[in-house]
Amino acid sequence: MEGQNTTQELTVQQAPAQTKSKNTVWRQLRKNKLSFFGLLVIVFFLLLAVFGPWIAPYPEDAGSNTKIEERLQSPSTEHWFGTDDMGRDIFSRVVIGTRVSLLVGVVAIFITMCIGIPLGAIAGYYGGKLDECVMRITDVFLAFPYLILAMAIAVILKPGLYSAMVAISLTWWPYYTRLVRGQALSLRNQSFVHAAKMMGAKNSHIIFRHILPNCIGPIIVNASLDMGLIILATASLGFIGVGAQPPMAEWGLMISTGREFFMTAPWMTFFPGLAIFLTVLGFNLLGDGLRDILDPQSRPR
């Protein structure tokens, strides 16, 4: 063919890039001890969430089971984390509560992303008046401290676990809109977006093919950091009483009931608190590590 003779010196580095980049993320994560610890903690809690009812020694204690004769027992070999004011095994309740907390975290993050990411991408890509409108709406939402806004929404929606999820999602999406909008703003001026347009690409194609995939790094980092915060927020709503309702085994709610017995039975608040602390810590450590790996500035080209 024409030009063949001039190109002999060019060679292609043959490498299955997909697996390579996955390997790099994995290897870098392994190297970062703290993030790897975070990942282990998360995996541990995920296993608890999946197999909770089989691990828990007294799965029937998840609900409103009452064993008055065993109430407020301190930790022992029989009840590892002690028992609460209704004689329920706290270890079982903490283990079963994992499922609730993680589920809320995942669902809330999912709804948040579903609202926030498309809005941000559209606002950032199209710009102009649309961008102004969307950003002013996010400003309104961001003007309130998120917990107060979430409380207000949860109360309006009738307190419960599902309204807590919805309330958290509705207060959280502006952060994602802002994040994605910022990325989209800089990406839409990138040459390859320009080139795609010049090859006849539709706006929707540009947003889904060129803008969003290039935002994925920051989104993953933010999501993993926010998982911890959202679990904390759910527990807070439960603690205040507008989240999960008794007798559900939910960490925040357990701390809330344990508060009355804090002086006599501190294990009632300590162990659910420890569970919250560990999950939030796990997600934060992992998120920090992922930020180091996936951040566009430090991403190896």
Place this chain on the structure above:
Amino acid sequence: MEQLLQVENLKTYFKLIDGTVKAVDGVSFSVNHGEALGIAGETGSGKSVTVKSIMRNMPSYAEITADKLTLEGIDLLKLSNKELQDIWGKKIAMIFQNPTSFINPLFTIEKQMTDVICFHEKIKKAEAVKIARNMLVLVGMPDPDAVLKSYPFQLSGGMIQRIMIALSLSCNPSLLIADEPTTALDVTIQAQIIKLLGDIKTHTSGLILITHNLAIITEICDKVAIMYAGKMMEWGGVNQVMKEPAHPYTQGLLAAIPRLSNESKKLEFIPGNIPSTVDPPKGCRFSPRCPYAKPVCTQEEPPMVEIAPSHFVACHCAGEGGCR
């Protein structure tokens, strides 16, 4: 000969707070089927704006007007944004200056090429892959199968420029616009790309090449247009313009090419800078820098005159045996 692209009196103005920038001010030229036109000029002379206006790829505050702007009989100025999407890539394709930044770093070459081909040709992916592979062979890519599976970061700048050329040609555009396609590449790759552009000329109906490098134009173009401060200074066949440059600006540009043969002399240059297009000089825009400027040059704008068959010059001296 049948005309592919006709541009008459093209004007692109930017209305800004401190005045109107007349980036392109009354440019006329045409490209025939099977012809390559080279546009040359200093930085800021309006070359890129001219081709971007032809493609209608300008921000909304740019005002594009023309007496005539047609591609194969289609009035480009009347197209809606939606219709433009079908024109872009299918009828007019563009190659850019800095290839590596014009490709999405996250997807394989195959994905990016088949996306475009599937969209324009309305065909299945498997066929699109075949076309993509053929295009890579056409641009002289060694080992096209491996290249298709590669990510942009695994390829060199020269290879990506070849891919961009293959991509632009994959939907058989009528007009290919290359906006300084070799500026970001090193000299040996430049030579390869230029040779490739010369080779593929036969695969498109027309080619517009923008460059600072007059040697490249001499190499592969049939016609050349010299632009200065948003105006066309001279245009005609490559041989005529390069051998007998009639405009003092063209003469200056040609003299500024370094030659090994005359060691003793310093490199020639055109004194001064390109004027502001907000407030261009009266009369001939080149007059403040022109070594042959006469009183009339600063008063009246010179008309385009045909000094030889299809050799046009906008200079007051041109009709009287030139400024030599």
